[in-house]
Amino acid sequence: MAEVEETLKRIQTQKGVQGIIIVTAEGIPIRSTLDNASTVQYAGLIQQLVMKARVTVREMDPQNDLTFLRIRSKKNEIMIAPDKDYFLIIL
Amino acid sequence: MMASKRPKSTGDKKNDSADSAGSSTELGLPDDIFPLVLTSGTQELFECRVDKDVTRESPYKILRKEEILKDMKTRAAVSDFHPIKQTVLNYPGEELLLMFDRDFTCGQNFYLVLTEESKKRILEPPVSAREDTAEGTSLDSPPCKTPECQPWVSLGSEREIEEESVRDSRPRLKYRISRVRRKFGAPVTFTDCNAQESKDKYTECTSYDDRKFSIERMEITTGVQAVPTLRSISTQTRWTYPRNMCSQYEFREFTEEEKENIANSENFRNFVNSVVSRFEVAAQQNMIFDVFFNDWQALHEEDGIFGGKVETHLKEYQSFTDLHFTKEKTISDINWHPTINGLIAVSVMEKLSSEGKINGSAKLLQNPPLIFFWSFSDPINPQLLLECPDDVLSFQFCPSNPNIIVGGCMNGQVVLWDVSAHADRLQGTRSAAGKATSANECALPAFQDKRELNTPVVRYCAVSGVENGHKARITDVQWLPENFEISKAGIPVENKAHICVQVITCAPDCCVMFWDIRLPRVTTHSLTERKPKVTETPHLNRSDVPNTFKHLDLSWKPFIKVALPKKGTGAEYSPLKFSLRDNINDNQTGGSTETSEQNLEKSEGGTEYALLRASSAKQLKPLEDISTRFYIGTQDGEVVYTDWKMEKDNDSGRLLSTKPSHCFLVHDGFINSVRRSPFFKDIILTVGGWTFAIWKEGVMNGPIIHSSCSPKKCTVGYWSPSRPGLFFIGKEDGNVEVWDLLEKTHEASQTQNLSTTQITCIKPWIVPPKQHFLAVSDHSGTLHILEVPWSLRSPSYNEKSNMAKYFEKEVDRLIFLNKRKEMRAKEKKDKEAEEQKKKMEPKMPEKLEEQIEEENLVHYKTYLAMEKVILKNMGLLSDEEPALN
Numbered sequence: 001m002a003e004v005e006e007t008l009k010r011i012q013t014q015k016g017v018q019g020i021i022i023v024t025a026e027g028i029p030i031r032s033t034l035d036n037a038s039t040v041q042y043a044g045l046i047q048q049l050v051m052k053a054r055v056t057v058r059e060m061d062p063q064n065d066l067t068f069l070r071i072r073s074k075k076n077e078i079m080i081a082p083d084k085d086y087f088l089i090i091l
Numbered sequence: 092m093m094a095s096k097r098p099k100s101t102g103d104k105k106n107d108s109a110d111s112a113g114s115s116t117e118l119g120l121p122d123d124i125f126p127l128v129l130t131s132g133t134q135e136l137f138e139c140r141v142d143k144d145v146t147r148e149s150p151y152k153i154l155r156k157e158e159i160l161k162d163m164k165t166r167a168a169v170s171d172f173h174p175i176k177q178t179v180l181n182y183p184g185e186e187l188l189l190m191f192d193r194d195f196t197c198g199q200n201f202y203l204v205l206t207e208e209s210k211k212r213i214l215e216p217p218v219s220a221r222e223d224t225a226e227g228t229s230l231d232s233p234p235c236k237t238p239e240c241q242p243w244v245s246l247g248s249e250r251e252i253e254e255e256s257v258r259d260s261r262p263r264l265k266y267r268i269s270r271v272r273r274k275f276g277a278p279v280t281f282t283d284c285n286a287q288e289s290k291d292k293y294t295e296c297t298s299y300d301d302r303k304f305s306i307e308r309m310e311i312t313t314g315v316q317a318v319p320t321l322r323s324i325s326t327q328t329r330w331t332y333p334r335n336m337c338s339q340y341e342f343r344e345f346t347e348e349e350k351e352n353i354a355n356s357e358n359f360r361n362f363v364n365s366v367v368s369r370f371e372v373a374a375q376q377n378m379i380f381d382v383f384f385n386d387w388q389a390l391h392e393e394d395g396i397f398g399g400k401v402e403t404h405l406k407e408y409q410s411f412t413d414l415h416f417t418k419e420k421t422i423s424d425i426n427w428h429p430t431i432n433g434l435i436a437v438s439v440m441e442k443l444s445s446e447g448k449i450n451g452s453a454k455l456l457q458n459p460p461l462i463f464f465w466s467f468s469d470p471i472n473p474q475l476l477l478e479c480p481d482d483v484l485s486f487q488f489c490p491s492n493p494n495i496i497v498g499g500c501m502n503g504q505v506v507l508w509d510v511s512a513h514a515d516r517l518q519g520t521r522s523a524a525g526k527a528t529s530a531n532e533c534a535l536p537a538f539q540d541k542r543e544l545n546t547p548v549v550r551y552c553a554v555s556g557v558e559n560g561h562k563a564r565i566t567d568v569q570w571l572p573e574n575f576e577i578s579k580a581g582i583p584v585e586n587k588a589h590i591c592v593q594v595i596t597c598a599p600d601c602c603v604m605f606w607d608i609r610l611p612r613v614t615t616h617s618l619t620e621r622k623p624k625v626t627e628t629p630h631l632n633r634s635d636v637p638n639t640f641k642h643l644d645l646s647w648k649p650f651i652k653v654a655l656p657k658k659g660t661g662a663e664y665s666p667l668k669f670s671l672r673d674n675i676n677d678n679q680t681g682g683s684t685e686t687s688e689q690n691l692e693k694s695e696g697g698t699e700y701a702l703l704r705a706s707s708a709k710q711l712k713p714l715e716d717i718s719t720r721f722y723i724g725t726q727d728g729e730v731v732y733t734d735w736k737m738e739k740d741n742d743s744g745r746l747l748s749t750k751p752s753h754c755f756l757v758h759d760g761f762i763n764s765v766r767r768s769p770f771f772k773d774i775i776l777t778v779g780g781w782t783f784a785i786w787k788e789g790v791m792n793g794p795i796i797h798s799s800c801s802p803k804k805c806t807v808g809y810w811s812p813s814r815p816g817l818f819f820i821g822k823e824d825g826n827v828e829v830w831d832l833l834e835k836t837h838e839a840s841q842t843q844n845l846s847t848t849q850i851t852c853i854k855p856w857i858v859p860p861k862q863h864f865l866a867v868s869d870h871s872g873t874l875h876i877l878e879v880p881w882s883l884r885s886p887s888y889n890e891k892s893n894m895a896k897y898f899e900k901e902v903d904r905l906i907f908l909n910k911r912k913e914m915r916a917k918e919k920k921d922k923e924a925e926e927q928k929k930k931m932e933p934k935m936p937e938k939l940e941e942q943i944e945e946e947n948l949v950h951y952k953t954y955l956a957m958e959k960v961i962l963k964n965m966g967l968l969s970d971e972e973p974a975l976n
Contacts (some may be wrong), residue, residue, distance in 0.1 A: 004354070004363050011367060014374050022363075028343045030350050030359075040342040068369050076385075078844040079373050085358060088366045 011090065018076065018091040023047060025085050034091075046065055050082050094433045125178065136162065152189040159187065238561035272749045404618040405827065405843055405865060405877040411437070411465045412873045413473060421848075422868035423484045425854040429493045431517055433467035434474065435856075435866055437874050438498065440482030461548075462486060462498070462508075464517065465874065474517055474550045477508050483926045485568045491590040495608075498551075499565025499596050505606060505647065507553040516547070555606070555647035566667045568596050577605055579650055582736065583719060595671070596649075599726050601663035601733065604649035655723065656750055664731050664751070666723040670775055672788065720752075722786070724762030728779050730786065730794075753791045757784050759800075764808040770815040770891055774898060778808035783820060787902055795901040799837065809853045811879075813863060814886045815894040821850030827867060829883060833893055842884075847877055855879070 012020055012033060019034040027047035032039040054066045069080040079090045163176055205448055264461045265592035286293050345353070420439045428434035440460055464475035479500060486498030486506075494511040510517070571577065571593040576586040586592070597603040655664040723731040733751030760780030768774040773788035781801055786795035804823040811817035816832040820839070825846040848870035856864045863879035888894075 004360055007363055011370060011374075016374075016377060016645050024353075028345055030345060031351055038673070040344075044342065045094060068373070070373065077377070079370060081369050083362045086362050088363070088370070090370060 020091075021089040023087045023089065025087070030086070042089060042091075046078070046080060046087065050080055054082065073091055099621070119637065134161070154187045156185055156187055180230050184737045244421060382731060403841060403880055403882050405829075405879060405883070409467060409470055409874060409876040410462075410468055410863065410873055410877040411435075411473075411876070413463060416516050420872045422851050422872055423482070424486055424852045425852045425866045425868050425874065426486060426488055427854060427866065428464075428517070429488050429490060431493070432858045434517060435466075435874070435876070436462055436464050436477075436486070436488070436496070437868060438462045438479075438483040438486050439872060440484065440501070462496075466517075467876070473546050474515055475510060476546050477510070478548055478550045478552060478869060479506060480504060480554055482565055484564055487568055487570055489570055489591050491573045497568055497570065497594050499561075499568040499598070501564045503561035503563060503565060503598060503600070504557060504679070505560055505565065505568070505594065505596055506551045507556040507608065508549055509552045510549055513547055513549065553644040553647060555649075556645050559646075559648040561596065561600050561602070561604065562600045562666075563600035565596050565598045567669055568594060569669070569671070570594055571605075571671075576607075577651065577735075597666040597723070598670050599665035599667060601655055601665050603653040603655065603666060603669060603723070605627060605651035605653070606647065606649045606737070653733075653899060655731065655733060661667065664723065664729060664754070665726040666731070667726055667762055668724045669721055670716040670765040670767050671721045672767070672772060720788075722765055722775050722777075722788075723751075724765040724777055724779060728758035728760055728762060728763045730757055730765075730777050730784070732788075732791070755793060757794055757797065758782055760804065763806055765817075766808060766810055768810050768815065769812055771895065771898070776808050776810060776818055778805045778820060783808055783896075785901075787898060790902050792905050795898060795905050796832075796836065804849075806851065807850050807853050809855060811883070812857055813884045815891045816897070819853050819865065819884060820855050821853070821867065823849040825850060825869060827853065827877075829864075832897060833887070833890065845869065845877075846871060846873060 008020060008031070011017060019038075020032065021029055021042055022031040023029050023036065023038050023043045023046070025047075027043050028037045029043045034042075049071075050066070050069060053069055057064050057066045066082055069082070071078040071080070076091060081088045160180070285290070301761065360665045420441055422437050423440045424438045426436045437459075439462070462477035462479060462483060463473040464477075466474045477498075479498065481500040481502045481504065482501055483498040483506070486496055489495035489497065494509060494514055496508040496510065498506045498508070500506060570591045573586055573589050573591045575583045576593050578584050592608050594606040594607065594608065595603060609796030655666060719736045720732060720734045723733060725731060730947065731751045732753040758777065759782065762777055762779035764776065764778040766776045768776065775786045775788065775797050777784050777786065777794075781804055782798050783805055785796040785800070786794050801822070803826070805820050806823055807821040809819050811819065812830075819828060820828040820831050822828060824844075825848055826844050827850060829841040829843070831840040834840045845867055846869040850867055850869055852866075852868045854866045856866065858864065861884075863884040865877040865879055867875045867877060869875070
């Protein structure tokens with residue numbers, strides 16, 4: 001538990017990181033460093049995106065799976081790491 | 092048997108015919124025709140059967156005599172020809188004509204023609220008759236004889252007629268039927284009677300189905316039309332009426348407990364661990380490489396330089412001259428209005444020589460000098476005119492309140508104008524249709540036009556007293572920025588009011604004066620006594636002059652006078668232009684409307700300048716970071732760097748100005764521009780005589796860049812507001828030179844001729860977005876507005892840092908140069924000393940040889956020691972080795 005916290009803190013303090021959100025597979029946020037409204041918004045939107053991306057990758061090759069998703073926009077970047085049950089979103 | 096009958100009939104008729112025959116001979120028929128009866132057998136033999144071979148139409152049959160004779164021989168007396176045996180024998184010809192006589196004209200049904208001639212006659216005349224009739228009357232046409240009427244010859248046709256005609260076979264019977272007389276005219280009764288009751292009354296023929304009679308219809312003619320099958324169906328939907336409904340949702344969330352549970356689970360931990368490593372990779376990538384750096388755009392910046400020589404010239408945008416006022420006059424100063432785009436103010440003065448000025452001084456009163464406000468929207472009529480007491484050489488808008496203008500005159504007076512009353516009018520000139528946006532909406536168009544056609548003239552509202560001001564013409568006037576003010580001692584202190592309240596002027600009477608537009612603080616009694624006097628002093632006040640600066644009018648005094656004594660000599664410098672370090676007014680662009688707008692708001696909130704009081708120096712906090720030093724350009728071409736702080740003179744206890752720290756005689760003529768670069772606070776451009784120089788504050792050895800002498804005098808210089816390395820120099824012959832220090836430093840990168848007379852002032856201005864103007868005025872009174880092309884207004888990539896580096900290089904060069912100079916000077920000195928020594932030497936007695944040898948040994952030893960030291964320093968010799976001896 002503590003190490004988890006520590007790891008998260010480590011990422012948080014890295015340069016350029018604005019916030020972290022951990023979401024379940026259904027899109028319900030578990031942990032977040034941003035305010036509630038943004039968290040929920042991000043969680044909902046990104047969950048759909050990740051589903052889509054995963055399906056895309058899987059369809060091309062069933063053995064394949066999504067490991068990392070990076071969305072780069074003009075102003076910032078969103079990094080998403082999906083897993084079986086959870087996602088980690090870093091802004 | 093016909094034949095048998097015939098003879099009978101013929102027998103009957105024979106009698107008749109005998110009679111007739113006899114009659115025929117009487118008729119004229121010759122003897123050569125002999126009626127003959129031919130039996131059917133004979134007829135068959137001779138092929139003259141009745142109605143078969145011989146008909147009415149062709150009644151001729153030619154018989155051969157021999158055959159007749161033969162027949163006569165064979166049948167002897169039975170033969171029909173017996174009676175005519177003799178004639179036949181006598182017949183001359185071979186053939187005999189047998190005529191069928193149908194009509195029994197000769198008594199028998201045949202007759203034989205006995206003579207040749209008659210034969211011919213019978214045969215031929217019908218032919219000839221026919222021929223005659225056929226040919227007309229051509230052959231033998233005797234003259235036409237009218238047929239004579241001959242008695243009817245009955246040929247048996249009467250019988251037929253008789254048969255045909257209808258005659259009463261018996262006399263006609265006549266019957267007469269009549270009713271009984273009593274029944275005539277008796278009343279009659281009619282009754283209906285049903286026809287069907289008694290069968291006698293009618294008969295009917297009913298139709299019955301005749302079975303024997305059946306007709307099958309083989310053909311029928313009908314019309315056929317194809318018609319689509321149509322069906323008509325209807326449905327009805329259930330009509331639902333609209334209802335208002337709303338739903339509300341909330342995002343799903345875990346409760347705190349659940350969150351805790353999940354966070355603690357093993358699953359979660361594993362997940363986080365596995366995932367974090369990926370992130371670290373990504374973060375590293377981001378750190379190595381700046382993702383958001385747009386290479387493409389950065390490339391574009393550099394490329395602009397090489398973008399071809401499209402537009403490097405300053406384009407003429409507009410030019411302003413006023414024919415009434417600016418004839419024979421020159422423009423002395425230009426100022427862009429700080430807030431209103433497109434508005435520019437120009438001060439105009441006489442361009443007489445100094446003698447002319449003295450002689451023609453009477454003229455000035457009739458034709459007062461003016462400051463013109465020009466607007467881009469109206470090139471012919473100026474928007475506003477400011478009346479000046481005397482020719483104004485320099486003026487400036489107050490940065491915090493653009494309606495206040497301060498100007499310095501020829502006679503040493505400082506003038507203040509307040510144009511707040513006309514601010515609307517000036518504001519209205521922003522749009523092209525300035526007249527339409529005028530706030531004064533007059534119902535009567537006649538009045539409206541008149542008012543706007545006449546340019547309003549604003550009289551100055553305050554002027555300093557002649558005895559209090561400068562003794563010579565004021566050549567430079569500047570407002571002090573609103574963030575600080577100067578106390579009586581010359582110490583910059585903070586400005587509580589945040590509006591510009593102080594003005595600095597300089598004049599060739601060797602002093603720089605500081606003026607405050609507020610009334611001085613009430614310190615001494617005398618001032619309080621003087622105050623009522625001030626208000627009572629009668630003014631010739633015009634009604635349209637605002638009372639903003641009434642308190643200053645004619646009594647304005649500077650609160651600091653900075654004298655500029657020269658070092659060493661007792662003379663003083665005569666400053667023409669100056670430049671403060673922290674003066675933000677020096678390079679104003681249109682982009683700084685924000686700060687000035689804020690200030691406008693404050694000033695519009697109602698700062699009554701009359702009520703402002705200069706605060707006591709003790710109350711205000713002195714500002715440390717404001718430099719009190721400034722550069723001055725003098726009439727003799729010197730650049731002076733001095734301090735305005737007053738220091739107390741220990742002897743007399745008065746405040747005296749400090750002596751200037753540095754002075755450089757660089758220019759050959761009087762200095763006409765001292766300007767700070769808008770990008771580097773410590774870079775100053777001075778223009779004077781035939782050269783210009785760039786100075787760096789702090790580097791006191793000399794100018795870091797000094798241009799070569801140009802063939803024509805440089806009359807004015809100004810930095811470009813957007814490019815760090817660019818500045819404009821105006822020349823005596825009307826050329827404007829564009830100097831780009833990054834491109835060329837030995838000559839101008841561009842020269843453009845604008846007018847024939849000398850350029851008197853250059854002021855650039857930026858109208859956002861991206862319109863850069865250069866206002867250039869010349870000696871003939873014309874104001875040219877030029878548009879600065881893109882290549883001259885957009886800085887190249889990293890231009891500022893490049894310029895900074897360049898300046899540093901120059902500074903280094905200068906320092907090096909100075910060092911070299913010193914070194915050379917020192918060397919020279921040493922050389923001289925040595926020469927002196929040498930001169931002295933022959934006077935000394937000759938040394939003995941031993942002494943010389945000793946000296947040589949000493950020299951050698953010192954040399955060895957030096958060698959050791961050098962080798963040690965070079966590291967070739969280690970410390971342990973014994974020194975060579």
